[in-house]
Amino acid sequence: MNLIETLRTALPPDTVQDDDPTLETFSVQGVRPLCVVTPGNVEELQATLRIAAEHRAALAPWGGGTQQLIGAPPTRLDLVVRTTRLNRVLAHTPDDLTISVEAGMTFGALRTYLAQHGQMLALDPPLPDRATIGGLIATATDGPRRLGYGTLRDVLIGIAVVEVGGRLSRGGGMVVKNVSGFDMMKLYLGSFGTLAVIASANFKLLPQPRAAGTILCRFNDPKPAFAALDELDGTQLAPVAAEYLNRSALAAVGQSGVCALALMAEGLPQAVERQMNDMSAIMRRHGAQSVERLHGGEAEALWSAIADLPQTATLAADEAVVKLSVLPTDVASAIAQCEASAARVGSSVAINARALSGVLYARVRSVTAAALTTLTAELPGLQWVATTLPDTPRWGAPPQGLDVMRRIRDEFDPLHLLNPGRFVPGL
Numbered sequence: 001m002n003l004i005e006t007l008r009t010a011l012p013p014d015t016v017q018d019d020d021p022t023l024e025t026f027s028v029q030g031v032r033p034l035c036v037v038t039p040g041n042v043e044e045l046q047a048t049l050r051i052a053a054e055h056r057a058a059l060a061p062w063g064g065g066t067q068q069l070i071g072a073p074p075t076r077l078d079l080v081v082r083t084t085r086l087n088r089v090l091a092h093t094p095d096d097l098t099i100s101v102e103a104g105m106t107f108g109a110l111r112t113y114l115a116q117h118g119q120m121l122a123l124d125p126p127l128p129d130r131a132t133i134g135g136l137i138a139t140a141t142d143g144p145r146r147l148g149y150g151t152l153r154d155v156l157i158g159i160a161v162v163e164v165g166g167r168l169s170r171g172g173g174m175v176v177k178n179v180s181g182f183d184m185m186k187l188y189l190g191s192f193g194t195l196a197v198i199a200s201a202n203f204k205l206l207p208q209p210r211a212a213g214t215i216l217c218r219f220n221d222p223k224p225a226f227a228a229l230d231e232l233d234g235t236q237l238a239p240v241a242a243e244y245l246n247r248s249a250l251a252a253v254g255q256s257g258v259c260a261l262a263l264m265a266e267g268l269p270q271a272v273e274r275q276m277n278d279m280s281a282i283m284r285r286h287g288a289q290s291v292e293r294l295h296g297g298e299a300e301a302l303w304s305a306i307a308d309l310p311q312t313a314t315l316a317a318d319e320a321v322v323k324l325s326v327l328p329t330d331v332a333s334a335i336a337q338c339e340a341s342a343a344r345v346g347s348s349v350a351i352n353a354r355a356l357s358g359v360l361y362a363r364v365r366s367v368t369a370a371a372l373t374t375l376t377a378e379l380p381g382l383q384w385v386a387t388t389l390p391d392t393p394r395w396g397a398p399p400q401g402l403d404v405m406r407r408i409r410d411e412f413d414p415l416h417l418l419n420p421g422r423f424v425p426g427l
Contacts (some may be wrong), residue, residue, distance in 0.1 A: 050166030103134025148240025
């Protein structure tokens with residue numbers, strides 16, 4: 001039997017699809033699979049990967065499909081494995097502030113579930129109602145509140161994955177302090193689906209804050225904005241988010257101005273009010289054109305729009321999203337260089353930066369493949385590029401430890417069946 005016949009024999013009806021509309025929908029950067037498999041439980045996921053290994057079939061994991069344009073097109077693709085039916089809460093211990101969920105659960109569904117218990121996973125990814133937990137882990141996605149709460153690396157305490165061949169492997173557990181042995185679960189964080197298919201994940205949670213405050217501070221020039229940030233960073237104040245937005249990014253979130261800082265504080269009501277007042281004073285000392293306090297739904301809408309700025313689910317034919325990572329002290333110069341380089345190639349760029357964390361996202365519009373190649377060669381700290389433009393760089397300079405990464409890949413996936421060609425060159 002061929003691959004599709006074997007899958008249909010082993011799995012329940014309607015789990016395997018090979019009709020043209022489905023194959024077109026789940027093409028990865030223009031590469032069509034032979035079939036799409038949607039397992040309903042971990043056992044079916046194991047069977048799928050076992051059959052794929054037996055048939056030497058290359059596969060791509062697919063959660064919400066929100067980040068499939070990051071990285072290079074696959075060099076081979078026989079089947080897409082969807083995780084959307086793996087969407088249950090497996091265990092939740094509210095008193096211990098821990099939870100275990102299947103990888104196909106969307107972040108929006110998890111956030112709604114946790115809100116009923118007064119708890120949260122402070123991540124804020126783009127497109128939360130589509131983005132799945134497994135996809136967020138595989139791509140190491142962050143959000144605006146990483147400044148105050150960290151990233152997935154800081155809250156992930158356990159993981160279950162299915163390796164090529166169908167073996168179920170686990171790392172970590174359901175306790176917050178778990179330091180015995182190798183920290184295997186961190187291997188899968190940011191591995192872009194090249195080591196295994198994530199089946200479930202465990203997280204440590206936080207209580208929802210009693211109060212939150214947001215100010216939007218507009219400046220006529222980036223220089224005083226970053227001077228204000230430098231002063232803020234040297235104080236005892238603790239914003240949970242400090243986002244820099246250039247003119248185009250402001251327009252994208254429905255605001256106006258040359259540039260702005262969006263600052264958020266969370267915690268006890270009196271502490272939040274003090275932080276709002278003190279941060280506002282710092283901004284005004286450095287010449288902020290306006291300092292606007294946002295409340296309730298208005299603040300929520302702003303942060304939701306900021307979180308969605310780096311989304312890569314839908315890109316125009318002449319558009320790209322670029323992620324940069326630099327030292328926090330180099331954020332201002334990286335933004336200036338990005339804007340200057342984009343102008344030189346005749347493109348516009350919307351930049352939002354986690355200004356005190358050193359992470360920048362640049363959405364470049366009206367760009368050609370040649371111009372994008374030129375632009376990315378000039379940018380510091382290039383991490384990845386998401387675009388539909390052909391023959392363009394998709395990754396920055398080879399990371400340190402590439403040889404070790406290659407050997408790990410060879411151990412986990414010796415046939416290179418998982419997302420072949422999609423990650424950094426050589427993996």
